[in-house]
Amino acid sequence: MPNRKNSFIDAMSESLVQSMQKDKNVVILGEGVTDVKGIFNSTNAALKKFGHQRVIETPVSENALTGIQLGMSLLGKKPILMHARVDFSLLGFDQLINNASKWHYMFGGEMNVPMVIRLIIGRGWGQGPQHSQSLESVFSHFPGLKIVVPSTAKDCKGLMAASIFDKNPVVFIEHRWLHYYSSNFSKKFYKIDLNNSIDIKKRGKDLTILSSSIMLIESLKAAKILKKYDIDIEVLDLRVLRPLKLDKLYSSLKKTKKFIFVDNGWKTFGIGSEIFANILEKNIFLKNIPKRLACKDYPTPSSPHLNKGYYVTIKDICNEVCKCLSVKKNIKSKILNECEHIMSKVPHDLPDLNFKGPF
Amino acid sequence: MPNRKNSFIDAMSESLVQSMQKDKNVVILGEGVTDVKGIFNSTNAALKKFGHQRVIETPVSENALTGIQLGMSLLGKKPILMHARVDFSLLGFDQLINNASKWHYMFGGEMNVPMVIRLIIGRGWGQGPQHSQSLESVFSHFPGLKIVVPSTAKDCKGLMAASIFDKNPVVFIEHRWLHYYSSNFSKKFYKIDLNNSIDIKKRGKDLTILSSSIMLIESLKAAKILKKYDIDIEVLDLRVLRPLKLDKLYSSLKKTKKFIFVDNGWKTFGIGSEIFANILEKNIFLKNIPKRLACKDYPTPSSPHLNKGYYVTIKDICNEVCKCLSVKKNIKSKILNECEHIMSKVPHDLPDLNFKGPF
């Protein structure tokens, strides 16, 4: 079957439906999973095909829902709990951290907890302090959890399937803006190995960028611009944050010897911290002083006037690359101009020109 | 007034009482704060002096309590909420993270949230997976929070007072085993500046150890042993994790050029990660490949047979120092023997020889 170019949401929807078809124990739970919008149109197909017995509407009770999901998994169900914003999952932290993450381990390794928590990161159109947190590094601290952060439609499909059929609790974090991107992927059911943290999204020789999720997309855009100026970036997609396997990063760094990390969240005690610590401990030789590009270290302001500059942009990325590679001034200013030109096409607080507020 | 050698709990108790005396808005809340044990005997004196109006027994409702505390602070109270174990605070993460940490910021900077959450880390005597987590790095990720981790009685007194009178939400994390240590401190009320992350606990020239809380104490013990063999360690106490100010670390590293970090929690996405990332980004020159000594990356097993080797010991520290400094084999084995001898005096799962289980 040929691959088709389809959207991130198509990929999600297809992955859910095919997984549910494969195994009748797969069920979906959450607030709004059966409503007309079906979590950004990702659960409607599943509902249509499998009905309310397997796509289950719930009250707004995040902590209980997380425990309920865990209880169901102990009897062989494979529940997927969905929250329309990452921020709501903080209400379920007791069950997720105290129970789910430790369950297999603390009872002696006999029980499995196959469950997925699907969380969506908000951004833009006034998604303010409580609707746009990016808590990956927090989840990633906990032994027993797997943390998955897809960046493309193709990865979304395969990673979600792998998450559903994994025997452990998986936190699946998707960025709302990824919904506006498409890529080619197979119609068939497929899984992507969760033990393979890093995927090489673009080969290059001059500098390595490691990033995840929407920032991986931005990094690729930046790399594309730089390519025109003969700057050849290697772009690595850190799509599984725990278990964390960095061999591909080390190999890449051996080649390029230059490194930038681009984060969608806060810098301090963030994802980049762990990456940098590993580089230091592994004594990886670098020719540049590497930098973590990240959100400002305060909550997202709602106002578009205030959150301009809050997130890392392709211009920030290109700027940092130019610095690292000591790109000549005139070339650099051309590059940055091009970035600005591209960025000016869509207001900074919109994922897409066709977007109409509100989310 | 002369300083006296008094215990960590004396320091805590005195700090609470003196702060309550200074300001009638200071109140204590929590499960068990008025019972016969008074949170390890730290609240009894306050209760006796100020009564149930200001030392307030509560139901077991962690999320509401955190919000209630926040609400009280908005009307000028300075509430201190206590949980006998860090792990219980996960139930209050919604209020702490979504609300308290962002409150001052997200409403435009007009409201202050002077509140303290006092959390105690369990260890030993079968404090298993759900009663011994060390979540400092998780709290430290969030803008707006201050994270305080005292290591000595003297620091406890001054840091608690500073936390109570700070205008921001402060997470005050104390290790249960610190209760078995004493130090000299003034009878008078005093505060220790929270903007001063690092305190130099021992000067030295050969290598820098940075650590916190109980592991700072262990590091000092290791340094003392090493001193006998003319190995001169500088021991820095990272007693405020957010806001994080590392200048003293950098100065120390400029001198010693050798570095070890000792953690009481999990390594991955832990405290050490952020420290190491800063060293890399600041391009601090080191002669050794620095290492993060930390707990094993899985939850604490309850059984004493299984948690032997789970926490970092003075032997682990000395061993790592010897490696970094290429200490001669015969000296190293003497040092390690001495460590073993000291460690053999108290079973590894007890804080003190006089301890009788259970906690």
Add this chain to the structure above:
Amino acid sequence: MKINKLEKLKNLHELTRIRIIEEEIAKEYKNQEMRCPVHLSIGQEAVPVGVSRVLTKKDYIVSTHRCHAHYIAKGGSIDALIGELYGKESGTCKGIGGSMHMYDKKVNHIASVPIVGGSIPIGVGIGYAIKINKSKQVSVIYFGDAATEEGVFFESLHFAALKKLPIIFVCEDNKYSVYTSRYERHGKRDIKKLIKSMDVKFIETKENDVEDIYKKSLIAKKHAILNGPVCIYSKTYRYLEHCGPNNDDNLEYRPKKEIEYWLKKDPIELEIKKLKKIKIFNDEEYLTFCNSIRRKFISSIIKTKNTKSLSIKKLENLEYAK
């Protein structure tokens, strides 16, 4: 208790004022310059108006994502509301929070937050502080029907009852949590018995009837101050989509009959009918009133568009209180 004519007129004016402002926001929103989510209260005005009539500026309120009506009824500044929608420094939160975050110390609207149930314990803490301070205020906590599914709601009721705090819990039950109806979420739960069993006084109001809500709020306030927490439970209905400026009845998640039922119970229509009956309603005066509100709104919009936003420097300085 009898409500005099002046008060009756005032009720109508308040209902109307909120309606017009929300309608104007909906219109203006379509220009895509208010760049944040908005949860409009059109149809639900009776509760905040009725409740606010018994509150002074010193009484406290906390509320939810659907907070405009609470804020306006409490006496909040329209300029500050609009400022927040436009993300300007003149906004209630200087643009940092957006539509779902209200704060105004001038009228003690302490906070609205968009995490469902998130402000409930905070209102309880305020009630506790009031009690400790022995000041004669109340703490009013607005929340929707979905918030009664969150554990923190129960923890909060429990604590308020235990400590006998001067709190009015106000449940605006518009029957929906986004697109999901109460039946699908609450089954056979009996909210009245539930609240009472927790030792919180329960008062149900007539639907969308501002006078009834006003009267019952008076009772509630007295009870809260003298004896402890009360819950006012009030069924109502929103006319527009959950979030945004449009009518979404085309999606058909709400039965036609139900919509018709509630449109017939429009709080403003109800009030006008009553006033007409006792002959204190004057068409012309009312029209003049409406026009003046609309004019003020439009001038506020124009003014706001020209004001500046917070400087980034100031913003970056806000992580901590100093």
Add this chain to the structure above:
Amino acid sequence: MKINKLEKLKNLHELTRIRIIEEEIAKEYKNQEMRCPVHLSIGQEAVPVGVSRVLTKKDYIVSTHRCHAHYIAKGGSIDALIGELYGKESGTCKGIGGSMHMYDKKVNHIASVPIVGGSIPIGVGIGYAIKINKSKQVSVIYFGDAATEEGVFFESLHFAALKKLPIIFVCEDNKYSVYTSRYERHGKRDIKKLIKSMDVKFIETKENDVEDIYKKSLIAKKHAILNGPVCIYSKTYRYLEHCGPNNDDNLEYRPKKEIEYWLKKDPIELEIKKLKKIKIFNDEEYLTFCNSIRRKFISSIIKTKNTKSLSIKKLENLEYAK
């Protein structure tokens, strides 16, 4: 319903068996070789014995920090219990969890956890899976009076009622949360009305009366399977300290009169009295029974002390299920 003589004797034996094991644990604990917290159930045996009589091995239970009696009554292995206390591989959780974590798939004791309220939603999830599977089991959720203060308790009740799940909530109300009495924590809350208002059937048992609890559990199980969730509410009392092997009445946090009241209501004494009345109690036989339990316990201890603990290698391999 009548309980026959054999069953009556079995009840007494079960109560006694649990009592003796817990007493022996208390004695043995003083040697400081069981190096984990223990929350003993002495005095509280009637509830788990009565409830377990209506359960098969296939029915599920989840429980709390105070879990020994639940586990033993469900038919759990004494060797595995002791193994866990000693931190050995033979333990219910291979020594990883300790006394507050029980798990045994042989008797479907799915889990005990020491976070108050922590296992409640998990029991609800189990109930949901049972319902989906259409297997005729029940999910039993044990919890203490303090757990009814946690939000998750309400969320769980709510969900169970909404989906009509085959769940028996069992509240063992021993009046204390550590040292704090129910009066200080619950005020005038009415648990019966509360549970009923949430559309969960409420059944209160006689205090410490195993026969009554047994009978009511039968009703509860039937109801749970046919109609949905039930809450068995049972007042009882612990004799020893909250955590540890000692009596702590010297601390005087519990009124003398109250202690006396409950000692007179000892579940075993109550049962012996009843059996004596109908003349089926034989002193000698009973003594023999007790001694055999004690002997078994002691041999289990000796055996356990000589068994090995889990290898660190295996432990380190347990972060993830493979």
